[in-house]
Each structure stands twice: as C-alpha cells, then as structure tokens.
C-alpha cells in the first residue's frame with residue numbers, strides 16, 4: 001500500500017512528548033464501575049439492559065481479573081469535561097439530574113429530556129464516570145500498555161448537546177487526555193454499527209488523529225460518507241446490510257491494519273461497539289464476535305498504547321459476551337469452548353423485557369448462555385464492499 005505519511009503534527013503537545021517506545025509489558029487494566037449496575041435509561045429505552053456489569057461479572061467468574069488489573073473509574077469533574085464540552089451544557093446536564101426534569105428550552109438547546117437522551121437518575125454521574133475512565137486511561141497509558149474500558153465509547157456526544165444516547169463524548173476526552181500526556185499520534189478506529197459523528201466533529205481536520213470508521217450505510221446519524229475525508233486522514237467505510245465476517249476480515253486486512261500501521265501511531269483507541277453483531281436489535285449487520293476479537297488482537301501490536309472502549313450494543317447477551325471476550329483476548333487467555341457454570345449463571349440471569357412488559361421476555365438461543373465465542377458468520381464478499389474499499393485504497 002502506498003498511503004502518504006501524514007507529517008508529524010505542527011501543534012505541539014501540551015507536555016513533554018511521551019517516550020516513543022514505551023514499555024508495554026505490564027498486564028492490561030480494566031476500568032469499570034458499579035454505577036452501571038442497575039442503571040437504566042428507562043423502561044422503553046434500548047439502554048435499559050445491563051452491559052458493563054455483565055462484563056465485570058463474567059470476567060471475575062472466569063478468573064480473568066488478576067491483582068491490580070481492576071481500576072475503579074473516577075467520576076470526571078466538570079472542569080475536566082470542559083476540555084471539550086461547553087460549560088453551559090455541563091451545567092444543564094447536572095441540573096437535569098438534580099431536578100429530574102428539563103425545560104423545553106433546555107430540551108431544544110441541549111438535546112436533554114428527549115426520547116433518545118432521556119432524563120434518568122444517573123444522567124450526569126454515569127456518563128461522567130465513563131468520561132472519567134477515559135481521561136484516566138489517557139493518563140495511565142502515558143508509559144504504554146493496554147486498557148479496556150467497556151463503559152466508554154459514547155462517540156455521538158457533541159460539545160454542547162446530548163446525541164444518540166451519548167451525553168458526553170468520552171472517546172474525544174480520551175484522545176485529548178492522551179495528547180495532554182504527551183502522546184502525539186493517535187489512531188482512532190471505530191467498528192460500531194453507527195458512524196462516530198461526535199468524534200469526527202472533534203478531529204476531522206486534525207492530522208495527528210487518524211480516523212477509521214466502518215459503519216452501516218443509510219443508518220442514523222447518516223454522516224460518515226465514503227468521500228468525506230476530513231483533512232485527508234479520515235477513512236469512512238459505509239457497509240451494506242448483512243455485512244459478514246468475510247467482509248470484515250477483508251476490511252481489516254485492506255483498510256484498518258495497513259492504514260494504522262502506515263500512520264505509526266503512538267496510541268490506538270478502538271471504539272469496539274457491539275451493535276454490528278447479528279443479534280443486535282438496532283442495526284442490520286451480521287458479524288459474529290470473532291470479527292471484533294480478531295481486530296483487537298491484530299491492532300494490539302501496532303502501537304505501544306492501546307485503549308479499547310465499549311460503545312453501542314443493545315442485546316444484553318451479545319454485549320456481555322463480546323466485551324468479556326475482548327478482555328480475554330487482550331490478556332492472551334484462550335476463550336473457553338463452554339463457559340463454566342458460574343459464568344453461565346450470569347448470562348442466564350439476564351432478563352430482557354420488551355419495553356418493560358414483564359410478559360414478553362426475549363430469550364436467546366442457548367449458545368448465548370453457554371459460550372463466549374459465536375460461531376463464525378462467513379459470507380460472500382460483495383461488490384459494494386470491494387468497490388468502496390478500492391476507493392479508499394486509492395487515496
């Protein structure tokens with residue numbers, strides 16, 4: 001591949017540049033918090049389901065949290081959030097949590113109290129905790145290493161408004177935190193089913209941040225067109241419905257890995273949303289979680305620092321299994337063929353009710369209780385995917 005090497009950014013880092021060859025042999029760290037347990041956006045919202053708590057419980061049950069690996073996420077203070085977010089918006093968000101309601105003015109101005117971004121009891125503290133984890137991750141990675149923070153990945157948040165279930169934008173804050181720690185060149189890779197409009201808003205014109213997104217075409221937020229290249233370092237690949245493991249392997253090997261390698265990043269941030277998996281109720285892609293595991297494993301050696309965030313994912317079993325598996329992959333654990341009883345019990349204990357109706361539990365196929373790894377979902381490599389990749393390769 002003959003991609004041009006973007007020059008070293010002209011903008012000086014805020015502090016001394018971190019060592020280019022930082023040691024990265026320390027065990028990966030997992031940033032979690034109990035604030036996610038029992039927190040819900042409301043009975044009718046896709047984010048009424050447990051997600052991070054399932055991951056934490058699964059990796060504990062599997063014996064995958066060694067001494068010192070769990071890091072409790074701090075809650076970011078408004079002063080830290082102001083690194084990207086508007087002070088008036090942060091005030092409005094905190095006031096909405098305290099009051100439990102918003103005015104029409106605030107709803108229109110800041111996108112709070114809408115169907116997507118409802119008023120709920122932890123509506124400031126929960127996203128501020130995810131943001132605090134991402135900011136901390138940037139600091140902890142100064143000298144290298146790998147971190148998984150499944151509560152992060154809220155890639156739609158805008159400076160002055162909530163957007164697409166995201167009240168704050170922790171990936172942006174993670175990148176700014178890395179930069180403040182002296183990390184110069186950052187590759188952001190996003191394999192969520194939705195385009196990261198908030199992150200692109202922040203860095204589309206910043207040549208020190210390589211941005212690659214693979215997302216479903218014709219789906220909200222309808223940004224991320226193939227020909228939107230930012231300052232030349234933005235690679236958007238919209239993919240058709242039914243996008244399968246074969247196609248993702250092709251995208252990985254022809255787009256993601258060569259572009260990241262050529263960029264020579266000092267850090268890679270992966271938004272590892274779980275909503276491109278076949279069972280997700282909000283999108284129409286057809287990956288197995290093997291696609292995600294393989295991308296995590298392949299990106300890890302490409303930079304001395306690796307931050308894996310969560311993101312979308314609205315089927316509670318596929319989300320929990322996928323992100324627990326990501327942690328296993330980061331640690332080099334073999335994923336078990338059959339989960340031990342304690343881990344199966346966690347998955348069997350999840351209830352997924354339709355819009356709060358107790359009468360209509362959605363029950364998954366049995367393998368979502370008994371395994372972490374999906375059966376592969378190979379398929380045809382369609383012309384639409386091939387042709388669009390060729391367009392991006394030719395840039």
Ligand SMILES: [Zn+2]
Nearest residue numbers: 192193194312
């Ligand atoms: Zn998504």
